[in-house]
Amino acid sequence: xxxxxxxxxxxxxxxxxxxxxxxxxxxxxxxxxxxxxxxxxxxxxxxxxxxxxxxxxxxxxxxxxxxxxxxxxxxxxxxxxxxxxxxxxxxxxxxxxxxxxxxxxxxxxxxxxxxxxxxxxxxxxxxxxxxxxxxxxxxxxxxxxxxxxxxxxxxxxxxxxxxxxxxxxxxxxxxxxxxxxxxxxxxxxxxxxxxxxxxxxxxxxxxxxxxxxxxxxxxxxxxxxxxxxxxxxxxxxx
Numbered sequence: 001x002x003x004x005x006x007x008x009x010x011x012x013x014x015x016x017x018x019x020x021x022x023x024x025x026x027x028x029x030x031x032x033x034x035x036x037x038x039x040x041x042x043x044x045x046x047x048x049x050x051x052x053x054x055x056x057x058x059x060x061x062x063x064x065x066x067x068x069x070x071x072x073x074x075x076x077x078x079x080x081x082x083x084x085x086x087x088x089x090x091x092x093x094x095x096x097x098x099x100x101x102x103x104x105x106x107x108x109x110x111x112x113x114x115x116x117x118x119x120x121x122x123x124x125x126x127x128x129x130x131x132x133x134x135x136x137x138x139x140x141x142x143x144x145x146x147x148x149x150x151x152x153x154x155x156x157x158x159x160x161x162x163x164x165x166x167x168x169x170x171x172x173x174x175x176x177x178x179x180x181x182x183x184x185x186x187x188x189x190x191x192x193x194x195x196x197x198x199x200x201x202x203x204x205x206x207x208x209x210x211x212x213x214x215x216x217x218x219x220x221x222x223x224x225x226x227x228x229x230x231x232x233x234x235x236x237x238x
Contacts, residue, residue, distance in 0.1 A: 001120060004045045004094040004182075005037045006087060007064070008080050009102055011052025015211045020055055020102045022215065025222045026237045029209065030055065032105035032229070034062050037098065039109040039231035042116055045094070049083055067091070081190040093182035095119070099191055104176035105218065106205045106227045115179050118197035126184045128197035130175030132206040136165045175199070175206040 009030055013019035022029045030048070037043050048059035049067045051074035056066045067090075073083050084097060096119050098112065111130055118128040136142070141158045144151050153159050162168045177199075178191045185191070204227060209218050221227045222236075229236070 001042075001096060001116070002094040003043045003096045003098065003116060004047065005043050005098040005100045006084055007034060007037075007046065007048040007059070007100045007102065008083060009048055009050045009052075009055045009059070010069070010074055011050065011055055012074065012076070014076070016215070018052070018054070019209070020050075020052075021058060022209075024105055024209070024215070024218055025232075027232070027235050028058055029102045029105055030058055031062060031235060032232065033100040033102055033107050034059075034064055035231050035235065036107040036109050036229075037100050037112060038063075040112040040116075041109075042113070043098065046100070047087065047091070049087060079190075081185060084185050084191070088182060088186055093186055095182055096179050097182050097185060098177065098179040100177065103209045104207070105209060106207050106221075106229065107176045108201075108205065108229070109231055111175070111177055111199065111201055111205070114199045115177055115197075118199065119179070119181065122197065124195055125181075125197045126189060126193040126195060127178065127180040127191055128199060129178040129192065130199045130201045130206070131172040132175045132201055132203050134171040134173055135203075136168070139168055140171060141168055172198070172200070173206065175201045176208075 009020040020030045037046050046064040047067050048064055049069045050056050051069045059066050067087055115128045119125050141155045143154045145154045180191045180193055184193045
């Protein structure tokens with residue numbers, strides 16, 4: 001099975017300027033997912049898609065390929081599946097393409113391994129994704145809506161039937177990694193094409209670094225040992 005990884009890393013982040021080069025634990029955010037993919041050992045090609053020279057330079061120091069993204073696909077609105085299809089049209093099509101997002105710094109090599117296993121175990125699988133359980137307070141049936149200053153439950157009947165944790169169905173959110181078959185993408189499907197295999201991972205490895213307040217949270221998880229990243233031991237300051 002030929003596996004490639006796509007690392008989408010634009011330079012135009014608005015929430016945190018140049019977020020993909022943000023130092024986390026003294027190491028650029030870009031490095032985390034790349035090193036996890038490299039440590040997996042089953043990926044023949046890792047390609048950073050970027051429109052920024054500084055990001056391209058950092059990717060080069062990591063020993064991965066750089067694809068200079070067309071301007072039309074370097075906007076906030078450009079779907080990442082379109083970025084992938086453009087890349088594959090120019091460079092060829094692997095059996096599986098992983099989407100390694102720099103904003104998921106706590107990706108582990110074993111998460112990558114488990115995702116790839118799902119494609120080998122079931123030829124019908126078109127995509128695979130890591131998932132993590134939704135905390136009880138964030139469960140859909142606990143969500144509120146506000147109208148004219150009054151608050152109520154969005155799913156009032158469901159919550160009335162299942163007000164405690166044990167009686168609610170388990171729901172999941174996206175974890176930290178998604179992959180799709182190359183032919184699924186080139187034929188117009190997306191990274192979450194069905195049937196999509198599930199690989200459950202525990203929190204906080206699903207952490208997504210999106211805004212400025214997330215920086216302190218990520219630093220605290222690293223320094224406290226709440227997340228353990230053995231593949232980063234040589235890169236992180238001791």
